[in-house]
Amino acid sequence: MRAMNVTDNIWWVGAIDWNLRDFHGFEVPEGTTYNCYLVKGESGVALVDTVKAPFVPELLARIQSVVPLDQVTHIVVNHVEPDHNGGLPQVMAAIPGARVVASPSGVRGVAEYHNGLAIEAVKGDDVIDLGGRTLEFLPQPMVHWPDSMFTYCPEERVLMPNDAFGQHVASEERFADELGLDEALRQLGIYYANILLPLGTAVGKAIDKVLEKGWALDVVAPSHGVMWRGADFGHVVEHYRRWGSGELADKAVVVYSTMWGSTEALAQRVGEGLSAGGVEVAVHDLAVTPLSHITYELLEAKALVLGSPTLHHGMLYRVAGYLQYLSGLKPAGRAAGVFGSYGWSKGAEKEMRERLEAIGMEVVADDFLVKFRPTADDLLAAEAWGRELAEAIKAR
Ligand code: FEO
Numbered sequence: 001m002r003a004m005n006v007t008d009n010i011w012w013v014g015a016i017d018w019n020l021r022d023f024h025g026f027e028v029p030e031g032t033t034y035n036c037y038l039v040k041g042e043s044g045v046a047l048v049d050t051v052k053a054p055f056v057p058e059l060l061a062r063i064q065s066v067v068p069l070d071q072v073t074h075i076v077v078n079h080v081e082p083d084h085n086g087g088l089p090q091v092m093a094a095i096p097g098a099r100v101v102a103s104p105s106g107v108r109g110v111a112e113y114h115n116g117l118a119i120e121a122v123k124g125d126d127v128i129d130l131g132g133r134t135l136e137f138l139p140q141p142m143v144h145w146p147d148s149m150f151t152y153c154p155e156e157r158v159l160m161p162n163d164a165f166g167q168h169v170a171s172e173e174r175f176a177d178e179l180g181l182d183e184a185l186r187q188l189g190i191y192y193a194n195i196l197l198p199l200g201t202a203v204g205k206a207i208d209k210v211l212e213k214g215w216a217l218d219v220v221a222p223s224h225g226v227m228w229r230g231a232d233f234g235h236v237v238e239h240y241r242r243w244g245s246g247e248l249a250d251k252a253v254v255v256y257s258t259m260w261g262s263t264e265a266l267a268q269r270v271g272e273g274l275s276a277g278g279v280e281v282a283v284h285d286l287a288v289t290p291l292s293h294i295t296y297e298l299l300e301a302k303a304l305v306l307g308s309p310t311l312h313h314g315m316l317y318r319v320a321g322y323l324q325y326l327s328g329l330k331p332a333g334r335a336a337g338v339f340g341s342y343g344w345s346k347g348a349e350k351e352m353r354e355r356l357e358a359i360g361m362e363v364v365a366d367d368f369l370v371k372f373r374p375t376a377d378d379l380l381a382a383e384a385w386g387r388e389l390a391e392a393i394k395a396r
Contacts (some may be wrong), residue, residue, distance in 0.1 A: 001061035003038065004174055006219055006227065007156040009133055011038045013047070013062035014223075015055035018170045023083075025325070026194045027290035030187075031170030034059075034083055035223045037160050038066055039153050041130025044073035047091070047098070048135075048151050048160045049084050049223055056087040060094055069095050074128055076135065077102035077119065078149045078162035080109035084223055089114055101128070103139045106147035122149075138209060140164065142202040144195055150210070157218035164206060165236050167191045167225030176226045184226050185239060186296075191224070192243050193299040194292045198330040200244035207237055246333060248302040250394050251280040255294055256307035257287060257316040262341035262373050263307045269379045270305060270339060270368070273386020279303075279393050286318040291325050298326075303335040303393045304361060305386075306352050310340065313347035323355040332360025335396055337389050339368040339382070364392040 003011035014035035020028055034051040036059055045067055051059045063069060072095045077085055080102070088110065092100060100119040102110060107121045122128070128135040138150040143164050150161040167187030169179070176184035196203050210217075220228040220236070228236055254271045258264040264285065271283040282297045298304060306323075308315040315323075336356040338349050349367040356363060368385045370378045 002065045015058040028168040032168040041133035043131030046074035053086040056090040075100040103149040143206045157216040162223045166222035190296040193296045204244045251301040252303040254283040257318040269382035270386040273383035277387040277390020279390040305337040308348040310342040310348040315348035336361040
């Protein structure tokens with residue numbers, strides 16, 4: 001296990017989690033990485049962030065490919081969520097001489113999470129001098145936890161912002177230009193949609209704070225996925241700004257669950273109607289597509305069109321689960337429509353409508369329901385309903 005140079009005096013020493021598929025309910029079909037960075041000065045060496053506990057041996061091996069562990073003088077905890085802080089006690093045990101720092105909120109979080117483990121607080125105007133290389137700190141509360149902090153090394157022009165600007169993708173490539181900029185930006189969007197969507201204001205302020213600092217940014221090195229170097233970070237800022245602004249496109253995401261194929265048949269014809277009406281469409285079966293990827297489709301879409309048959313007087317559990325998932329992410333301000341099939345009693349449509357409105361969406365059309373199996377006329381009507389929805393979506 002070897003480290004990889006980020007710049008002449010900073011190394012990536014993180015871990016690659018190829019097999020992770022579920023990140024606290026955020027489905028990550030392409031795994032993730034837990035990125036840590038080693039910053040080497042003439043009189044000190046700092047480790048910025050640690051890893052999820054099972055990956056500590058990998059982290060320590062990568063550090064030791066650069067310096068012996070006893071040469072590490074500082075450990076910076078940018079964020080106390082367990083994917084970065086879970087392995088901290090093991091790392092501290094392996095490097096007992098290191099001074100360990102976090103934001104004041106991070107100090108409390110580490111103590112609460114690790115049964116009283118004591119570390120030191122750093123504030124925004126503190127500097128750690130490693131001898132020719134220094135570390136500066138920028139607290140960034142709610143990007144995305146109260147403890148979140150960015151660390152910057154001015155001499156290497158590298159920003160280490162932890163979760164911000166990250167992506168859940170496991171790869172041997174360490175830079176966005178190696179993975180492919182388009183793919184890196186797609187992964188950035190999936191991450192934003194599933195973690196940062198309700199925090200757009202705080203994220204916007206975080207970017208402002210970085211720009212106000214006037215820091216030169218040769219490399220932006222987040223704690224997940226690939227790093228951004230050169231002009232690529234400009235694309236990241238542009239995307240974050242757009243997502244944070246709430247600017248939406250004439251796009252609808254048709255999301256459904258089906259029992260015997262009736263709601264699925266409706267979903268496809270509603271999608272055709274939306275498309276014929278001039279709206280970009282994505283159609284997803286909740287049993288097939290990861291919720292995280294459906295939510296990414298919704299990131300820039302003006303509308304969510306949700307379908308479920310009625311079972312036991314209510315919606316199917318996958319639809320209920322997705323609405324619960326969305327309720328935390330709060331994609332408010334979008335249009336919505338509700339459709340589905342039923343046998344002898346209705347009920348799913350009422351539940352879906354109520355949950356969508358509670359999230360802050362506006363149901364802009366009458367519900368479209370079909371008894372048992374859609375006839376040819378029903379399918380034509382579903383298409384017409386889709387076209388009607390398209391007009392409402394484009395008018396927003
Ligand atoms: Fe990557 Fe908020 O943890």
